Amino acid sequence: MKESTSIAIGGFDGMHIGHQQLFGALDENSTIVVIETGYANLTPKKEREHFSHHPIIYLELDDIRHLSGEEFIAFLKEKFPKLQKIVVGYDFHFGKNRKYSFNDLKTLFDGEVVVIDEVTLHGDSVHSHKIRAKLQIGDIEGANAFLGHNYTIKGRVVSGQGIGKKELVATINIEAKEFLMPKEGVYATLTRIDDEEHFHPSVSFVGHRVTTDGSFAVESHILDGEVSCKERARISFVNFIRENKKFDSLDELRKAIKKDIAIASKELKFLQL
């Protein structure tokens, strides 16, 4: 990283299509500089690394927020002694009270400053907070279009209530607390098990199990056969199927799940897995 000649700077939660435009302006020898606010929940921690081949360093916002424009540039030049190019977006701000913009970067930095124009989709400006809002209303397709990839969460496997396999369908239950949970309900998903390389077609439930014990669960039923998942799974959201619902009996829930499986199978049939 010390050798990097170009950097892109930002929060980069989601690594969405706007962020990707910035990465496209980087050179071979480059680093993505993530400013961690503590709010990243689309691609928390190192999850961002799945969405770029450029190396990433993480800076805590609290460690740099007090810096003046000059101090910020000096800080970057110390970290990247060969720095020639800084890439930021049209709305990038930094320093005390977010007082400095790309114009200040241009004045203060003696190299090239590339400013990426606003990236929009269907006239709507693409931003991480809008992706969060879409996920929270179950608009998976909208969120995925902004992301440029399927919204994916990862977690370690936890044990469920133990009635799924006996009374309903077998599910992998995961705990994925660092990630934003989409709206409660049932989704057509793709699930990756442990270190397998491929994703299985699946149907997943996110929400409080209001029909049974009321506890919160994220669980995935694999559609292409019985599997065993030991440690962790990734769930990639493709489509919203229906809202979470309280059923009067397990039998009714079983019937609803059967329908969910049919819908998910149909939705996922045309996807290249």
Ligand SMILES: Cc1cc2nc3c(=O)[nH]c(=O)nc-3n(C[C@H](O)[C@H](O)[C@H](O)COP(=O)(O)O)c2cc1C
């Ligand atoms: C496709 C699917 C849809 C589900 N829909 C609902 C639902 O609408 N309401 C509900 O209370 N639980 C729903 N569940 C969760 C079940 O209640 C849960 O699988 C069951 O309680 C067994 O949990 P266990 O795996 O922890 O044993 C759904 C589960 C799946 C796999």
Ligand SMILES: Nc1ncnc2c1ncn2[C@@H]1O[C@H](COP(=O)(O)OP(=O)(O)OP(=O)(O)O)[C@@H](O)[C@H]1O
């Ligand atoms: N739609 C966009 N078009 C061009 N540049 C963008 C866009 N969104 C973000 N950027 C740039 O990407 C970098 C990272 O920005 P940031 O992490 O604030 O993303 P964001 O999507 O705007 O997040 P939030 O919604 O939380 O403000 C910044 O340099 C920013 O200017």
